[in-house]
Amino acid sequence: MADYQFTKVEAEARQKWSEQQVYKTSDQSSKPKYYVLDMFPYPSGAGLHVGHPLGYIASDIVSRFKRMKGFNVLHPMGFDAFGLPAEQYAIQTGQHPAVTTEQNILRYVEQMNHIGLSYDWDRKVETSDPDYYRWTQWIFLQLFDSWYDKNTDTARPLSELIAYFEKNGNRQLHAHCDEHTPAFDASGWQNAGAQGQADLLMHYRLAYLAEARVNWCPALGTVLANDEVKDGVSERGGYPVEIRMMRQWMMRISAYSQRLLDGLNEIDWSDALKEQQRNWIGRSEGALLRFELADGKNQLEVFTTRPDTIFGVTFMVLAPEHALVPEITTPEQQAEVEAYITKAKNRSERERMADVKTVSGAFTGAYVKHPFTGKLIQVWIADYVLAGYGTGAVMAVPGGDERDWRFARHYKLNILDVIEGSDIETGANDSKDARIINSDFLNGLPAKAAIRKAIEAMEAKGIGKGRIQFRLRDAIFSRQRYWGEPVPIYFENGIPKAIPEDQLPLRLPAVDKYLPTEDGEPPLARAQNWQFNGHPIETTTMPGWAGSSWYFLRYMDPENKTTFADRSKTDYWNQVDLYLGGSEHATGHLLYARFWNHFLFDRGFIGFKEPFKKLVNQGMIQGKSNFVFRIEGTNTFVSAGLKSQYKTSALHVDVNIVHQEILDLTAFKSWRDEYSGAEFILEDPTTGTIAENGIYRCETEVEKMSKSKWNVVNPDDIIAQYGADTLRLYEMFLGPLEDAKPWDTHGIEGVYRFLNKVWRLYHQDDVFSLSQETATEAELKILHRTIRKIEDGIDRYSFNTCVSAFMICVNELQSLKCRKQAILEPFICLLSPFAPFLGEYIWQAMGHNNSIVHAPFPICDEQYLTDDTYDYPVQENGKMRFTITLPKQGDKVALEQLALSHEKVQQLLQGKALKKLVVVPGRIVNLVVS
RNA sequence: GCCCAGAUGGUGAAACCGGUAGACACGCGGGACUUAAAAUCCCGUGACCGAUGAGGUCGUGCGGGUUCAAGUCCCGCUCUGGGUACCA
The missing domain is CATH 1.10.730.10 (Isoleucyl-tRNA Synthetase; Domain 1)
Structure with missing residues (x-):
């Protein structure tokens, strides 16, 4: 009998579905609603690969199941259509990214339909569509026009803040703002002038301009992502990359730290994922305290989670980029400090955190006074302290912190023992359960009590206070790119102003090249008349996560011309009941989307705080990459088993010309022009020696499925x-x-x-x-x-x-x-x-x-599921021997009797002493014998 | 480095609450049907000892522990994958 004709079957079914529009979803129904969402893909030029549908098929099964179970199911799909690959392609070919993106999307939709995914395509959204990004820009403007009130724990319109400033300045204001926001009163506000007022408001806005650390590549004239930087040079072209401060748009996500943490308790996500978000947000309780510098002029502020170890402080460490460093460095130390800063400057944060083996630093020559003992303490700089976390300065307690201990050992600095039960010769002791010793008024207290007492003492002395610190930093929002949403801001005499809502969308302008300008301005600076009423418009664009932070709301009301989504529709569909996507988004997209959703809730635009009620991560389907080995400096390729005899470099080879790890030589030669004249050293598959008529064996490695790795299966x-x-x-x-x-x-x-x-x-x-x-x-x-x-x-x-x-x-x-x-x-x-x-x-x-x-x-x-009897496995001392049939349910004592009287059991027990009998109804019999 | 996850036959895996380890498949071996092949159907298939039987021993990455009983729980490792703030 022949196979079933799936081509015919599938074509007919597909036709039926499209004729009857079976997936069309109504916003009104007497049925209960159910919202099943897939993480929308970036439409890559390689098309959908076999890894993508894993989650889509799973969510499709759930959608179809829920429909059949009587739910009104919302199951949409769209495209995260802005992004770097399309821009790179545009740079290479000159084709507008909108064109290639649209082609890719058409291909994705076709592929998805072939898989039979039950999307309501009438609800498709594309983040690069002006009708969509108009509302991304609108949300940005709401953020720009909002501040965070810590009293009510909500975002509020800026107009209310301005009204407050006019009456009170920022006195008694409990708002989330920049660390070094100046204090001012009502007259201070009124006399600040337009520029001054704009600057003051900038400290409070949820979307704001600030200086931020970026990877600047002068040769490419652009900022690079960390993964575009390899070993301090750009991946593309190998040009040097330096870390530089640049004025960037930022998102004050840190205002939402506590709420993003608390919200995790309300949602049904895996513990692993919640744990990742908790660690990312990184709440730590401790103290902020100030040390007087010995010069009497400056103060050094540090955050510590262990104020109880204050008597163990033997030196201070600042991040090399700390603002005070140039000021406090003594002339004798200046050369050494500057040399160290130059060295440390271009190391990425990741490198600095990952590299714990090499200890490095420099003494500034400055000293602070210990607030309780008055002793002088050296101030060092070292790159294990990061500028972006806490205050960029730490009080080093080598007896209690491993990194401090290693630093102290390396530079032969003093180590004090302040925690009972430590051995400061072998390492630090960071136990929070031990008692504090050698610490004056903290002696004998357990660490937790000592923390409280130390904070009290610091507050009494006026040198510090208890403080909750979050690791979560404000997110850089600007991108020096073309293919993203333009930021709807123009500058009037240098003051950033919102483009009025009724002028949105601010469309991406045409440019002659998708590259930065000669003087390093982003590509939008190339646009003609990039001005609003004669004023220059912002030239950076938004990051990929802007459009993906709210797309799930747009599906509810995709055509709306007057608002991002009508409140009645968002109220009806409400939270996503099931969100399916990869865990690689654990701390990026999933955190930013929660942030925007909380914000939209605060401002009354939607009625729920958490967007994704239930979340499931599908595992990544990885590619199996194949490698060939080219002898260096030649066009000769050596089979994997022989490669150790030569100096070779491994190259990715297309998986489609390799079968069971054996390379198709003819296909390889025609794969790329440069290999047409390739020569091979082949091996005998059984002996692993050189053989003229042997095979070419590739090596494989499991990696992310990606076009660049040539391991994509369609x-x-x-x-x-x-x-x-x-x-x-x-x-x-x-x-x-x-x-x-x-x-x-x-x-x-x-x-x-x-x-x-x-x-x-x-x-x-x-x-x-x-x-x-x-x-x-x-x-x-x-x-x-x-x-x-x-x-x-x-x-x-x-x-x-x-x-x-x-x-x-x-x-x-x-x-x-x-x-x-x-x-x-x-x-x-x-x-x-x-x-x-x-x-x-x-x-x-x-x-x-x-x-x-x-x-x-x-x-x-x-009635068809129940069984009266069960084949009980009988174990002897936990080892399976045989099964006996007994009633499935029943009184334990009665079952024990039945089991004991069973012939096979009696036989087994002969000559043995039964020490214990374990009978679990419906599960097991275990005879414990001696 | 740090955070999160994973590791079970030749292979993908199952075992949901601590209770018969390996369901279901792939592959492989044998058989039926057929002139033959494909397709289909049936039987076998973790390793080792034993006779090919009955039966037994070992076995869930490694080393310890708890328990009548551990793939499952606890402690300590190894390796692999994801994330690490401008890839999406």
């Missing part, structure tokens, strides 16, 4: 060979949704055979035929057990076990030769969320007019 190819239902089932069958796994088609035949078996249940000699006989008890048991397993599986997002449950069911029905509609009609409904094409086709063959998409999900009848 789902279209799989669909052409096996059909979309097979692809869907196979991706689900691969393993648990949340696990990362490399793509491998080894087992795909299995699910393909399964679908053919399903087909044959409904067809005899390819002719559709079912029997109308009444189902037997055995058949009903199989069906209802499967219904239970599938519902359970979907509820637990355990789609792989669902597929195996289907396989078991079909194997059993097949061996019973069941062809009964009474069983096979509910079965196809059960299967249809997983294999919708085959489901629809058979549903139609059964004579239904409606689509299976709207069929009801079969209901499990409990």
